[in-house]
Amino acid sequence: MQVLIYSSLPYERPFLEKEAGQHGITHTDQRLSLQSVYLAKGFEAISIFTADDASGVVLDELSKMGIRYIALRSAGYDHVDLDKAKKLGIHIANVPDYSPYSVAEHAATMLMAFNRKIAQSRLLLQLQDYRLDTLTGFDIHGKTIGILGTGKIGMAFARIMQGFGGHVFACDPVQNPKASSLQITYIPFDELLLQSDIISIHCPLHEHTKHLFSYDAFSKMKPDSILINTARGGIVHTEALLHALENNHIGGACLDVYELEKNIFFQDLRDKTINDTMYARLLSNKKVLITGHQGFLTKEALTGIAHTTFQNIASWEGGAAAVHELSIS
Structure with a gap:
């Protein structure tokens, strides 16, 4: 599965690369928004972080591009319109347990x-x-x-x-x-x-x-x-x-x-x-x-986040619900 990683920053990339396995991943440091949503064209899934915008209007655009899977690299999901995602048939999964x-x-x-x-x-x-x-x-x-x-x-x-x-x-x-x-x-x-x-x-x-x-x-x-x-x-x-x-x-x-x-x-x-x-x-x-939202920033936590992110993606690729599915259509 080809995955676009939004809000990809240097501190987490080595951990994501290590856990990606057979998945093709592309990094962008841009945040998901109406202005950057076009970058998702041609991908099957995207991964986003807490500062990304997965509001209803953005999800509409992602749906038009054929995005059906969004893997969050966070436990929180207040930045995602889950009701809209369900209506559009977009699957959402988070990382509830990292460290x-x-x-x-x-x-x-x-x-x-x-x-x-x-x-x-x-x-x-x-x-x-x-x-x-x-x-x-x-x-x-x-x-x-x-x-x-x-x-x-x-x-x-x-x-x-x-x-x-x-x-x-x-x-x-x-x-x-x-x-x-x-x-x-x-x-x-x-x-x-x-x-x-x-x-x-x-x-x-x-x-x-x-x-x-x-x-x-x-x-x-x-x-x-x-x-x-x-x-x-x-x-x-x-x-x-x-x-x-x-x-x-x-x-x-x-x-x-x-x-x-x-x-x-x-x-x-x-x-x-x-x-x-x-x-x-x-x-x-x-x-x-x-401090600047750095509470999660340990090697153990970054390893756990990356592992669960791609565990969720692997489940979708295998035709099953993600391990930590939030929205199932």
Whole structure:
């Protein structure tokens, strides 16, 4: 099967090439959009990433070109119109499991870097300023950790926090049967907001989680609490977050994702002007630590993503549903 890889970037190409096997693949660093959809002509399948646009109008164009298979290189699929895909007979498959540890460990890394002021400390050392006055953090041991979403990533993060001696609570409409053995207690969302010193988001973005962290949610959080988001930017209402930070309603935020990141992340914008005032406010706020959606970026995760992507494609080529089919016509 001939496959076009949209949003193909240097860090992942060796992993994709290794796992492609007999499949003919072509790379393009362009993102899937109405402007780039023409590149799919002549291919049987395409593969896309989180910044690609698989909205209804784009799927219409892909369907006209004969594209029947789209392999996502991500667990999330909020960038895909699944209902439209089903109507058009386009099969969609994702990568739900690659390395939950990659994202969970990145969330923990961001928390510790923010808490122990690692970036500030390095800057002061470079200036030969060895005062410790502005570098005070807090112990994770004994703190209450709230986890929103207890899939594999959420559970991996829970274990890390328990390793620090944190008391873990969780909120999820579907309770993980392994949670009880780890002594994780499920509580309602509002109670999670009220009790937690640290809240980490590990749920998907959909109609029920869009802007879940709103003005109201932030008003219920502890004034020194830390929010971590390594899931999807749209789960957090950015203006509400900025309001909470600027008015001392919460203590800080560690963000690996951003609501409007598709216009910014995964590309070189060094010679461009980023006209996004919300993003500028986040970057300039000393209570915010931002990374560019790199939580998944480990060798193990990239290997898993590439393997499952071509496992899905191989199933389609063999006439079967993909291993991780999302939309079956």
